[in-house]
Amino acid sequence: MERYQLEDLEVIFDCAGRDDWGKFSFPVWYGIPVKLNWREYRYDFNLRGGLKRVSGGSRVWPDPQEALKRTDGNDLIYYGVHGYESTYDLIKNYYVPYNGIYESDLFEENPLQGPPVRQALENFDALAIELGRLAKEASCERPREFLRRVSAMNREALAAEAGKLRRIMGANLPILPPETIDVDYEVIPLILTEGCAYNCRFCLFKTAGDFRVRSPHNIAAQIRSLKDFYGDDLINYNSLMLGQNDALAAGEELLVNAAGMAYDILNLSASYHRGRPNLFMFGSVDSFLAASDSLLDRLDHLPYRTSINVGLESFDQEMLDRLGKPLQAERVREAFRKMQSINRSRANIAVSCNFVLGADLPFRHTEAIKVVLATETTARGKGAVYLSPLIGTSHRREILKEFREIKMSSPLPVYIYLAQRL
């Protein structure tokens, strides 16, 4: 580590955090941020000079375990520890990420609206101004240069930078697969397909227009622009997210070539994070059932650990109809069987699935999930089942009760899916 003290500002470079995305019940940081400690607050920045994480001392911050994170899409996520028993069992994380975007009855309060967050951000505004002055007075090149960068990245500039990322993608990512919580949602987005073939009535994450596939030219241009965008901070990433909601339907050649090109150009093998880089994507029931052995072989042989998440929603036909999901229940069961088969046979591919959850859903829906999961005997520690509370229709106590009943009946890992976007 390299430390500098400039008046009441402490600057720390080369803060080597965890490189394994490990989960801990106490605060850790991942990757290599630059830390600035100023007036009771602790700010972490990415290597481009963008605000990444905030916490503070006991006089200004509610709990030393909790932190506020800023995403590359410029959303704020509050990582809280209060109000939940057994959070790891619930969401596979010791901290509950609250983004305030997708309201859910699972949360009892909105920590993003409280005075501690507001004051920490106001203090950041003051810090960005103060850094302009301190940068001029710094005698060493390294802090001088970095403080200049941070000073230029005030809240307005951070919002503009997120806009630039969306322009590179030419779209947004309204939802990330649930497994991205395993890398703290730190993914580089690459759009292969847009729109949803199903346009399910219940879904809040569908994207506009008919389903369409981007051209190889467009994908190559995105990858080159992403390399420039992430710049010095690329080293802090080892995960690629193929968007939007059904990248698995992009077609074998396009999918495999895009993943390979991104691996090379983004230099993912040189990431600070150890282990195989991650490749995340969603698949629909149809694209997943259509995935050929050839495609699966090639994905399995890529230098990634590939995670495919498939929205099954329900094994019950009446429930599928009610959700406005244009699928036959037998296709859903077939997809579930294929998921187990791939998880058993493919070393570098893990397939997970989602079902909806809500207090006012038909008894047959939850019973069918319990029965099918209970008969599954081939759990191998991968291929989790995620339960997504239907937004706006549920009640915390009932949801948690249903979740626990399903979890207890399942040999497969079961978690709640908390929606996050990029």
Ligand code: SF4
């Ligand atoms: S549930 Fe999935 S397939 Fe259906 S509209 Fe939403 S994102 Fe598309």
